[in-house]
Amino acid sequence: MRANCSSSSACPANSSEEELPVGLEAHGNLELVFTVVSAVMMGLLMFSLGCSVEIRKLWLHIRRPWGIAVGLLCQFGLMPLIAYLLVICFSLKPVQAIAVLIMGCCPGGTISNIFTFWVDGDMDLSISMTTCSTVAALGMMPLCLYLYTLSWNLEQNLTIPYQNIGITLVCLTIPVAFGVCVNYRWPKQSKIILKIGAIVGGVLIVVVAVAGVVLAKGSSNLDTTLLTISFIFPLIGHVTGFLLALLTHQSWQRCRTISLETGAQNIQMCVTMLQLSFTARELVQMLSFPLAYGLFQLLDGFLIIAAYKMYKRRMKSKHRKKKPGCAEACHKKKSTSPKETSAFLEVNEEAAVTPGPSGPVELHMACEPTSHMSSCA
Numbered sequence: 613m614r615a616n617c618s619s620s621s622a623c624p625a626n627s628s629e630e631e632l633p634v635g636l637e638a639h640g641n642l643e644l645v646f647t648v649v650s651a652v653m654m655g656l657l658m659f660s661l662g663c664s665v666e667i668r669k670l671w672l673h674i675r676r677p678w679g680i681a682v683g684l685l686c687q688f689g690l691m692p693l694i695a696y697l698l699v700i701c702f703s704l705k706p707v708q709a710i711a712v713l714i715m716g717c718c719p720g721g722t723i724s725n726i727f728t729f730w731v732d733g734d735m736d737l738s739i740s741m742t743t744c745s746t747v748a749a750l751g752m753m754p755l756c757l758y759l760y761t762l763s764w765n766l767e768q769n770l771t772i773p774y775q776n777i778g779i780t781l782v783c784l785t786i787p788v789a790f791g792v793c794v795n796y797r798w799p800k801q802s803k804i805i806l807k808i809g810a811i812v813g814g815v816l817i818v819v820v821a822v823a824g825v826v827l828a829k830g831s832s833n834l835d836t837t838l839l840t841i842s843f844i845f846p847l848i849g850h851v852t853g854f855l856l857a858l859l860t861h862q863s864w865q866r867c868r869t870i871s872l873e874t875g876a877q878n879i880q881m882c883v884t885m886l887q888l889s890f891t892a893r894e895l896v897q898m899l900s901f902p903l904a905y906g907l908f909q910l911l912d913g914f915l916i917i918a919a920y921k922m923y924k925r926r927m928k929s930k931h932r933k934k935k936p937g938c939a940e941a942c943h944k945k946k947s948t949s950p951k952e953t954s955a956f957l958e959v960n961e962e963a964a965v966t967p968g969p970s971g972p973v974e975l976h977m978a979c980e981p982t983s984h985m986s987s988c989a
Contacts, residue, residue, distance in 0.1 A: 654722055655787045657816060660809020661725050661735065662791020663802035669736040670792070679734070679870065682860050683720075683741040686853040686874040688752040691716045694848050696760045702837050706764055707890075711898040712841060714770075715882050715905055717756040719745035719777075722784065724876035726813040727913040731920045733869035739788055741873045746781050749881075750774065771888035776881055817910060842904035846912050849875030872916065879906040 673680060695716025699709040720742050728738040754772050761770075795802040853874025857867040882902045886895060 654816065655783055657726065657787075657809055657812050658722065658739075658784055659787035659791045660805050660812065661729060661739065662788035663795045663805045663809070664729065664735045665739060665788065665792045665795060666736065667792060667796055670740065673736055673740045677740075678860070679737045679857075679862060679866050680740055680744050682857055682862065683737070683853075683870050683873050684745060684748060686849075686856055686870060687720055687741075687745045688717070688748060688756060690852050690856065691849055691874065691877070692756040692760060694845065694852065698841050698845060702841060704837065704841075705897075707894055707897050708838060708901070709764075710761070710770075710890075711882075711886060711901045712838075712845070713757060713760055714885055715845070715877055715902055717749075717753045717760075718878045718882045718885075719749040719753075720873045721876045721878040721880075721909075723817070723909070723913070724872045726810075726817065727872045727876065727917060728869050729810065729813070730917045731868050731872070732865070732924075733872065734863075734865050737866055738869050738873060739784075741870070743781070743784055743788075745873075746777060746784065746878075749777055769889070771885065773881060773884040773888055776884045780878070780881065838901050839904060842901055843908050845905060846875040846877075846909045849877075850912060850916065868920070872913065875912065876909055877905070879903075879909070 692713065693716075695713050699712050704712065722742060725735070725738050725742060727733075729735060750772075754770075757770055791802070791805075794805065850871045854867050854871035857870040862870065879902050882905075883899065886898050886902070890898060
């Protein structure tokens with residue numbers, strides 16, 4: 613498979629002699645408005661999600677970065693490899709193959725932080741992974757693209773959007789840092805901000821989905837092969853990320869987090885890199901793929917959230933049937949001494965970190981008869 617630039621079509625994407633296709637010209641203003649609005653909303657969202665981050669837990673992830681290391685391995689080890697295998701299996705054209713590979717080499721997107729919050733994941737790990745993968749993209753993106761495109765003998769240079777990566781880092785770290793400070797100094801107010809942030813996240817997802825559909829209409833029709841890849845690619849990323857986290861003995865909470873971080877890619881960065889590296893004629897064949905990937909990425913995220921909520925509700929109802937008197941017993945224990953209450957909180961926190969099927973099962977162990985334990989912990 614080889615991708616060569618013909619002499620009639622200039623390789624630099626910023627060629628002024630070539631006219632833009634009507635489809636790309638039509639939605640240029642809409643794309644600019646969408647970028648500005650999404651950047652402002654993303655900043656507010658990351659500030660609110662930062663209110664859920666505790667400095668102590670964040671420092672633990674930095675001191676022992678096992679979860680972050682597994683996430684980076686998934687992001688820059690599994691995803692580029694999966695993209696390359698999909699390109700080979702479906703025998704894509706060079707232009708289409710490059711679009712799939714660039715998507716696989718992009719860092720994690722901030723949309724995964726919203727999904728992680730809704731599935732009760734590890735927010736400290738999620739934000740740490742998003743930040744670290746964005747920093748690592750400065751070196752890992754060109755390295756992965758160089759290795760996986762060696763066999764194609766590309767004559768044009770792929771332009772890494774370093775400015776876009778820097779802007780993403782600023783928009784990510786500064787709002788999160790403010791959120792962490794608010795959570796540290798005003799923990800009660802941070803809970804209110806976090807609830808508002810969840811609503812903002814839902815609105816942002818709707819805006820992204822609607823804008824993605826409108827922008828996709830402005831591009832050329834996506835063929836069946838690329839549509840299939842854009843559907844299965846994020847799914848494979850979620851599944852393989854979860855399995856690798858499970859094999860490395862991460863907790864269930866971390867497994868959910870790493871799974872969502874692996875399949876959710878930075879769509880805006882992929883689009884920016886395509887626009888910087890290719891001509892307008894080539895973009896017509898390429899831009900539809902990241903837009904379709906983004907839509908299916910949202911769909912997969914909603915399916916994972918719905919499945920988790922159903923499982924959580926089922927486990928709660930199952931636990932209530934087995935232990936009808938547990939809630940009353942735990943309610944009576946609220947009047948116990950402060951030492952017993954702090955013991956309950958400590959044991960419950962340790963149980964939450966321990967790998968297990970779900971929170972209700974841990975609650976089932978915590979609500980044993982009082983004859984065996986001094987408190988309902």
